[in-house]
Amino acid sequence: MRDRRHSTCRLCANRCPVLVDVEEGRAVQVSGDPDAPLYRGYSCRRGRFLPQLLNDPSRLLRPMKRLPDGSFVPISSEQALDEVTVAVERLVAEHGPRSIALYCGTQSVQSPPAYGMGRSLLEELGSPMLFSANTIDQPGKHVAAGLHGYWMAPAQAFDRPEVILWIGINPLISYKGVPAGVPRDLLREVEERGGHTITVDPRRTETARLSSLHLQPAPGEDVAVVAGLLHVILAEELHDRGFVAENVDGLAALTAAVRPFTPDYVARRAGIAAEDIVTAARWFGTARRGYAVAGTGGNMSAARGTLLEYLILALDTICGHYLREGEVVAATGPLAPRPMFRAQASPPVTAYGFGETLRATGRRDSLAGLPTADLADEILFEGEGRVRALFNLGGNPVVAFPGQERTVRSMDALDLLVSFDVRMSQTARRSHYVFASTMCLEIPGIQTASSATVGYANGYTGHSASWAQYTPAVVERPPGSDLLEEWEVFFEIAKRLGLQISWAPRSPFRIGPPAQGEQPLPKLDMSRRPTHDEIIELWTQRARVPLETVKGHPHGGVFDPEEPVAVLPKEEGWQGRLRVGSAEMMQALADYQGGEAGQARDGLRLLNRRMIQVNSSYNLDRINRGITNNPLFMNPEDMANLGLEDDDEVDVVSEAGKVRALVKGDASVMTGTASMAHCFGEAPDTDLDVRVSGTPVSRLNAVDFPRDPYTGQPQMANIRITVHPVEPPRRTAAGRARGN
Ligand SMILES: Nc1nc2c(c(=O)[nH]1)N[C@H]1C(S)=C(S)[C@@H](COP(=O)(O)OP(=O)(O)OC[C@H]3O[C@@H](n4cnc5c(=O)[nH]c(N)nc54)[C@H](O)[C@@H]3O)O[C@H]1N2
Ligand SMILES: Nc1nc2c(c(=O)[nH]1)N[C@H]1C(S)=C(S)[C@@H](COP(=O)(O)OP(=O)(O)OC[C@H]3O[C@@H](n4cnc5c(=O)[nH]c(N)nc54)[C@H](O)[C@@H]3O)O[C@H]1N2
Ligand code: SF4
């Protein structure tokens, strides 16, 4: 008997509604749901291979415990929970609560109640040691927003843009920088409106190819490009003078700071045409609606993510790209309370350098969270307060954290490493306990547009309409499995420790202005483990659209408010203003301008990228079209100079280390650069067949690379490398390594 059910693919942030064919409780086929509004049947290959992912023989089906000889034995969930609880209790008694840390990886979102509950457990224990992937991603976004202030209504972003500026982001592959749905829709819409899309990326990406203009700067010089755009817009007075006069401080300081960034200077510094900067600036400055957004490229390629994100915010702000009084908000969260927006600014806040001080480096907390690049040192640095236990929730530090050698040493130095995973990842294989987690389709879930005043960053993520979908669990767990949802682990440990934790959903970093009047966190009744559905009910208690109504739309739906949500006027006497001329950011810009220019063009530079067929978190033979590894993509010209051909093995050497890789020619890669995806390969002590498991890029960067001074994020890409053929050159061209 085959049954067709509705659900949501949760493998990536696009959250596509899907149809799932189920036989005897197991998924046999998945396809996009043609009747889902907004998505209209869209899905990608990864989602369509969900049955293979769920039923893969390598899937972890029960908790594992590591024995002293390094081997693993399956144990029951009850035993794992009991033993982990005892270990935590002992560490807290002997070494204090700070010895316990939590890292939330990208897949911590698979179990939405988990990070709120994990965080609450940490707080109840009294430990401030909360880390997440955010600070090795784009943490400059949150700190920049704090230094700039927050508009108290949404940005225009996905709402009818006439211009989009994408900087080091590749929406057609990563689904970031465009609204959830069909990734090409917005591009097409802008085109139909006669507007422009501009992509800034050293690589001729899938997105660049479809854009109106592609600027191909030297890596690491995005600050110059954005400062150049600001220079032209301000010099030609294309900015929104009315909006700035009423709501923005610091324009004079900004104007002075970007004065040196003339199109000619930027052209020289970044290696692009001066006319292209002027064209992009005029398009951006004259459009009435639009947004600028950066991705991982610009944030990782120089230790300047905060400055870059600040200038990008300034660009949107001087162009007035925010919803104004009387405008109707297109996307409000149906499963959140009816929001209230005002056409006014919430002023800047303290954005970094507060809260917990890290022992080894002296760095402190920021709006983006504690710097994850310092976690290894917190574990390795002897003395009081040392981190001795780590809960690794849906992450894979061994291949994701910068500086693999130090990460591995730190993982091995822990008294207790507990991973939550669906397979024995590189980090799970070094853990003392691994909890086997459920996967999407096996658990219920809600998807909803967000009502947050300012989202993660203007135009980075979100919906273009008031979308919501509920899905129940639509498949059974694999027969004979002993799985726990990630949050259930936190609940059970808290309960065993006699602690009461909160169900409130809270992310590990801060989005939007400070909350007015902190409410005490709502707590769970610990006498009985709730169901996931009960938690969803708690979350949606005050929803604008009752959960039952959303459940009545199995394809998901767009739930516009009966009474449209319009932006209210500014409050009488309101003083708050956005700030585009922050003294420390202007100083940072001056320092950058005075610094060494064009240094990015010596030798070969390794850039980061993502690939469509795999995700850092999912890589199965059957969905990756035979590419189980992450090739070193190089321009064919650079390959020829080294006498290399497709699939040749090479050694890649950086200041931090050496790794084996396979090269692949790719004309979209700019000469003088190479490009490789992360989260592949093995730890240094594990035998590596590069053709099967790929290359650990994180062995080529290090935590002592330059750091962003505000977030502590190290430079993770734009790494100077040399490439050495492994075999003696078989072909004619010189086999000399580049960049020596
Ligand atoms: N298919 C797939 N999708 C994913 C993921 C995945 O692994 N696979 N991961 C998810 C996650 S965790 C994240 S954070 C997002 C990230 O989403 P994106 O930031 O869009 O990630 P990438 O596709 O790596 O795009 C980064 C781009 O930056 C460019 N770049 C590199 N250096 C520079 C530079 O110095 N300047 C400029 N301007 N560009 C530069 C690269 O060439 C690349 O095209 O993607 C998410 N989506
Ligand atoms: N050199 C370099 N380094 C980078 C980056 C880069 O571009 N270049 N990008 C950085 C970025 S943006 C990020 S976000 C980080 C990512 O860093 P991490 O989040 O630490 O790494 P992932 O590989 O995404 O780890 C996800 C883990 O979750 C597991 N998993 C999959 N599904 C589930 C599930 O349903 N439940 C549970 N519990 N686990 C599951 C996967 O098997 C995997 O082990 O890496 C960063 N590191
Ligand atoms: S992995 Fe593919 S199918 Fe799944 S949500 Fe993302 S885009 Fe949609």
Ligand SMILES: [Mo]
């Ligand atoms: Mo990420």
